[in-house]
Amino acid sequence: MARAVGADPMMTDAASHAATNTTLDLPACLPWLERTWAESFPELSRPVTPVRPPEPRLLALGEEVARDVDLDPAYLGSAEGVRFLTGESFHEGRPPVAQLYAGHQWGVFKPVLGDGRAALLGERRDSHGRLRDVHLKGIGPTPLSRVDGYAVVGPMLREFLMGEAMHALGVPTTRMLAVVATGRPRELDGSLLPGAVLARTASGHVRFGSFEYVRAQEDLALLRRLADHVITRHYPQAAEARHPYRALLEGVVGAVAALTAHWMRIGFVHGVLSTDNVLVGAETVDYGPCAFLDAYEPGAYFSSIDRFGRYAYDRQPSIMQWNLERLGEALSPLLADETTAGEAVAAEIVAGFDAQYQRRWAEAFRTKLGLHTGVSAADAAPLAHDALTLLAEHKVDFTGFWRNLATAAEGDERAVRDRFLGPLPELDAWLVQWRALAPDAATMRAVNPHYIARNHIVEGALQAANAGDLAPFEQLVKLLRNPYTERPGSEYLRFARPAPSGTPPHRTFCGT
Numbered sequence: 001m002a003r004a005v006g007a008d009p010m011m012t013d014a015a016s017h018a019a020t021n022t023t024l025d026l027p028a029c030l031p032w033l034e035r036t037w038a039e040s041f042p043e044l045s046r047p048v049t050p051v052r053p054p055e056p057r058l059l060a061l062g063e064e065v066a067r068d069v070d071l072d073p074a075y076l077g078s079a080e081g082v083r084f085l086t087g088e089s090f091h092e093g094r095p096p097v098a099q100l101y102a103g104h105q106w107g108v109f110k111p112v113l114g115d116g117r118a119a120l121l122g123e124r125r126d127s128h129g130r131l132r133d134v135h136l137k138g139i140g141p142t143p144l145s146r147v148d149g150y151a152v153v154g155p156m157l158r159e160f161l162m163g164e165a166m167h168a169l170g171v172p173t174t175r176m177l178a179v180v181a182t183g184r185p186r187e188l189d190g191s192l193l194p195g196a197v198l199a200r201t202a203s204g205h206v207r208f209g210s211f212e213y214v215r216a217q218e219d220l221a222l223l224r225r226l227a228d229h230v231i232t233r234h235y236p237q238a239a240e241a242r243h244p245y246r247a248l249l250e251g252v253v254g255a256v257a258a259l260t261a262h263w264m265r266i267g268f269v270h271g272v273l274s275t276d277n278v279l280v281g282a283e284t285v286d287y288g289p290c291a292f293l294d295a296y297e298p299g300a301y302f303s304s305i306d307r308f309g310r311y312a313y314d315r316q317p318s319i320m321q322w323n324l325e326r327l328g329e330a331l332s333p334l335l336a337d338e339t340t341a342g343e344a345v346a347a348e349i350v351a352g353f354d355a356q357y358q359r360r361w362a363e364a365f366r367t368k369l370g371l372h373t374g375v376s377a378a379d380a381a382p383l384a385h386d387a388l389t390l391l392a393e394h395k396v397d398f399t400g401f402w403r404n405l406a407t408a409a410e411g412d413e414r415a416v417r418d419r420f421l422g423p424l425p426e427l428d429a430w431l432v433q434w435r436a437l438a439p440d441a442a443t444m445r446a447v448n449p450h451y452i453a454r455n456h457i458v459e460g461a462l463q464a465a466n467a468g469d470l471a472p473f474e475q476l477v478k479l480l481r482n483p484y485t486e487r488p489g490s491e492y493l494r495f496a497r498p499a500p501s502g503t504p505p506h507r508t509f510c511g512t
Contacts, residue, residue, distance in 0.1 A: 029080070030080070030084060030091065033091075033094070033121055033122025033123060033124060034122055034123040034131065035122050035123070036123050037120060037123070038097045038120065040225070040229060043100075043222060044101070044226075045098070045100065045120075046097060046098045046115075046143040047095045047096075047143075048115075048139065049095060049096075050086060050087030050088055050096060050136065050140055050197075051140030053086050053182035053197070054184055055181075055184075056083065056086050056088075056183065056197075057181045058076070058085070058179075058180055059153065059157065059179045059180065059181050059470060060157060060179040060470075060474075061073060062160070062164070062175060065177050065201055068126045068127050068132075069126050069134070069201060070124060070125070070126075070127075071124070071177075085180050086182065087119060087139045094122070096120060096121050096122075096139070097119060097120050098120075098143060098144050100112070100113075100115075101207050101209040101210040101212070101213045102209045102210075102212040102276070103208070103209030103274050103277075104209075104274055104275045104276075104323070105274040106274065111213070111216050112213070113209060114144035115142055115144055116142055116146045116149060117139065117140070117147070117148075117149035117150065117151060118135060118136060118137040119135070119136050120133055120134070121134040121136060130203065131204075132203060133201060133204055134177070134199065135174075135200050135201070135202060136199050136200075137159075137197065137198040137199075138152075138156060138196055150182075150186045152186050152188055152194060152195055152196055153196040153466055154466050155288060155509075155510075156179045156196040156197070156198040157179055157465050158287060158458065158462055159200070159286075160176040160178075160179050160477070161458065161461070161473065161476060163175055163200065164176060164477055164480055164481055165481075166284055168480060168481050169262075169266055169452075171266065171268070171284060172258075172259055172283045173284040173285075174202040174283050174284065176198065176200050177201055179198055180196060180197045180199070182194075182195040182196060182197060193466060202279065202283055202285065203234060203283055204233050204280070204281045205279065206226070206279065207275065207277070207278060207280065208275040208276070208280065208327045208330075210226065210280075211223070211330035212326060212327075212330045214226055214330070215333070223331075223333060223334060224334060227248055227331065230281075231248050233281070234280060234281045238250075238251055246335055246345060248331070249327070249335070249346060249349045249350070250349055252280055253349060253352060255282035256320055256324060256353070258282070259282045259283075260360075261361045261363075261364050263316055264317070265361070265368060266399075266449070267296070267398040268292055268293075269290060269293065269300060269301060269313045270284070270290050270311060271290045271301070271302060271306065272289050272303060273311045273316065273319050273323065275327070278323050280327070288509070288510035289302060289303035289305070290508065291506055293313060293399075294397055294454070294455070294498035294499055294506075295391075295395040295498065296396055297313070297395070298312075298314035298388075299314055300312060301313065302506050302507060303507075303508050303509075304508065305510070317354075317357050320353070321354065325346075325347070325350050328343075328347060328349060329343060358381075362381040365380060365381065368402050368405075368447055369405070370405065370406065370409055370440045370441060371439055371440075375437055383437075387434075390420075390424075390426060394424075397419065397498045399452050399496075400498070401416065404419065405434075405444055405448070406441040406442075406444040406448065407441070409439040409440065416431070449483035450484060450486045450496055451480060451483045451495050451496055452483065453480055454497075456500075457476060458476070459506075460472060479492070479495055
């Protein structure tokens with residue numbers, strides 16, 4: 001009998017069938033998942049039985065992601081595969097688990113948080129042999145639920161779309177495997193909306209808040225085990241260092257500095273950078289209230305619950321350093337023999353974030369300016385800052401400006417100038433200074449996207465999906481998977497433009 005891609009190669013068909021959840025009479029081709037996290041950290045795991053959806057239906061499938069973790073897209077699109085993607089089908093004795101963690105939310109420490117509507121199915125090996133989590137969101141109540149545990153179609157499709165967009169833009173991110181409609185409506189803010197489950201993959205789901213939780217338990221052995229797990233999974237070079245746990249924190253600081261610079265170079269606002277929403281593996285996770293800048297506004301924030309702009313665009317670097325300080329405090333018992341000394345070591349390591357972030361930012365914007373490596377990043381940074389000052393003063397579209405600069409590098413400045421109202425001596429002087437450095441247009445087109453997930457376009461696609469029309473969503477996902485290539489034809493013009501004048505300020509919601 002032929003075996004479906006993704007089935008456990010070590011089990012016969014009969015043995016595989018016997019090992020499945022027999023109450024559901026599961027098929028022999030049910031994918032086999034490793035349980036590294038669940039078996040290593042039962043203290044931080046809570047078994048979950050996802051609620052069986054009445055009418056599951058596949059809405060979106062990331063075929064590239066599926067193949068990378070050796071899951072057959074054809075199987076995932078089948079009735080059996082869809083049941084797997086909702087967490088309903090799992091091998092007996094190997095249930096999904098909700099992960100337990102703490103976190104600083106809006107600056108306030110919450111000692112017990114965790115997956116309240118999500119669960120880790122297990123892990124798969126990707127094409128490079130690395131473990132990838134297979135994780136579900138919107139599965140119903142878990143032992144850590146604070147609400148009902150369900151999700152709806154719009155926010156889950158939004159996560160799928162944003163994950164694909166960010167990956168194509170070269171930003172480290174969780175990847176979206178699928179969105180499945182459940183056939184179970186959910187009431188949200190007075191409206192009855194179609195329910196959904198999101199399946200995603202990640203290099204791991206250990207959060208800064210995972211370490212905060214363990215530190216609060218004062219369990220040094222568990223803290224050490226968790227740190228060792230993260231070293232093995234994400235920062236193996238730290239194991240060879242003289243002080244592995246210091247090297248671990250240094251690795252996280254460097255990776256987070258790089259990730260934050262990525263967000264800033266593309267005008268991305270995460271929206272809810274609490275420590276329970278930041279992964280130690282430095283992949284972007286949880287795309288609830290995120291958005292992209294249209295007009296450049298350094299202090300822009302979009303979340304409906306961020307009343308004071310704590311997670312605004314220009315505050316992202318400082319809030320990520322603040323988050324790293326909390327991680328450093330949690331790790332401090334491992335950094336020195338005495339607690340106070342460990343805290344001092346942690347503070348010194350985290351203090352290096354700003355310099356690393358500034359270097360990454362300068363390198364990213366040097367490339368956005370099309371400047372060759374003969375121009376140092378430090379020399380390019382003032383030029384980039386001057387450009388951003390002009391954009392802020394004149395409310396110029398962030399993405400469009402950087403894309404138009406490529407044409408200006410070839411000698412045609414009209415598109416750039418048209419973004420400003422009337423003659424502008426400051427712009428004239430800036431363009432002269434910039435062009436004197438011989439910017440390369442091809443370099444600029446390779447790093448400055450023509451298409452981003454424009455907020456008004458995304459909302460329109462999600463509204464259509466809620467009404468049962470997936471065509472706008474599918475068109476947008478296809479476009480955002482190749483954001484640097486301009487499409488010919490007037491039908492694509494709207495995707496590269498900011499929201500029309502008079503559009504109300506964009507507001508995002510976490511979708512819970």
